[in-house]
Amino acid sequence: MPELPEVEALAGFLAERVVGRTVEKVLPLAVSVLKTYDPPLGELEGRAVTGVRRYGKFLDLATDGGPHLAFHLARAGWLRWHDRLPGTSPRLGKGPLALRLRLADGAGFDLTEAGTQKRLAVHCVRRPEDVPGIARLGPDPLAPDFTAEVFAGLLRDERRQLKGVLRDQGVIAGIGNAYSDEILHAARMSPFKLAASLTPQETAALYEALGATLRDAVERARGHAAKELKAEKRSGLRVHGRTGEPCPVCGDTIREVSFSDSSLQYCPTCQTGGKPLADRRLSRLLK
Template identity: 75%
Template sequence: MPELPEVEALRDFLTDHLVGREVARVLPVAISVLKTYDPPLTALEGREVTAVRRYGKFLGIEADGLHLVSHLARAGWLQWRDSLPDGPPRPGKGPLALRTALTTGEGFDLTEAGTQKRLAVYLVRDPDEVPGVARLGPDPLAGDFDEERFTGLLAGERRQLKGALRDQSLLAGVGNAYSDEILHAAKMSPFKITATLTADEVHRLYAALRATLTEAVERSRGVAAGRLKKEKKSGLRVHGRTGEPCPVCGDTIREVSFSDSSLQYCPTCQTGGKPLADRRLSRLLK
């Protein structure tokens, strides 16, 4: 799933490729992709793209007062095309979900692999009309997101750190992969309860949060859209690396599986050498 660093890189890429250009048409291909009907997609035709923005893990394209907002979900992606095929795309069982064409002949496709179709596109007059955007918490890389604000967010919370970091209403943009990376950098168990954090641990977690995301954004900056997935994977230290040696201590990276996801961690770095219980289909353990 694209998270804050990848969506930020897509924002940079599309800013260079879209701003100042005119939209020719936007064509939904998968029946499930479009979540709004007013205004219609035809309202974008002839409008100039004025800005590209990121809202957590949402990507927004502004065109003369309208906002085409997309969430790529778990298996969605954006593919830029210097030259689009002639004629409208045909609906079918392929990965293509939506095509946006410019009057220059360029454009991009939104695609989604797999059978679970969760990629979502909205055309709205205000980004806050998108429910997922309206409920977003603060952006962890915003200039005003300091340690005091982070401490305030965690105050009163009583849940596991892994779940807290992934909660988009608490903190915008962090998903499954980067929450693993942040907790590894902070040397904390994903099952540690937020209410038990000391001031020193909150400081360490805040520093790991900012550093991990900043480094990932810098690695992704300037990378073409088609290479971002590979860049993300190459920069991860524990997520998706079950069975490999920890790059810090050399211990074997372990995994905890759930019904539709998994987390990875290093026992030596994060849990005092103790493996965490792995109960598929269970809730996170204390």
């Protein structure tokens, strides 16, 4: 799943290519992709794109005097840019193609989604805040007003584990499974530690780790073409997706905890005092 750093890079990539150019056609090709009906997609056509902005893990294209096209790539979605789109129209419901946006000069992009779970979501709205997922977003962790005091206030009464709090888009916008693992590793904290139990010193350390991890990832992603961002993300991860590999900090073996539809990775030496965390899925199988 693309998270804040990759979506930020995609926003920059798209802005360089679509701002000032006119939308010719927006064609939804998967039944489930379009989540709105008013305004219709046709209102985008014939309008110039005036800006591209990231909201959490959402991308938003604004048009001149018209609606916005906002989309969330979800777990298996991606954006594919074409300097020249094929001349023939794609067939509805065939393959991974979910939506095509064609510009008046023949360039454009496709939104694709692999797998059977179709979660990629496209919204045509008057304002970005009309998208429920955008309206409920918490503060952006890269915004200037996301201070250490704001962060501490978010955690103060949280009785949940840090992993879940960091991934909650209503608490902090843009962090997903991968970067929550990376942030907690950088902060040397267990993903199961309760947020409200942090001392002021631990809260400050987590705030610094969060900012540094995301800023570093944004810098690595910046300037890459859309097709390169997935590989760039994987290459920069230190613990997430690296089960069984040595920790780059201490050399201990990176461990995993599996859930029904996801998993987390961590280093026991760096994060849990050398104690492996219980893998709940495996524990159930052994009962």
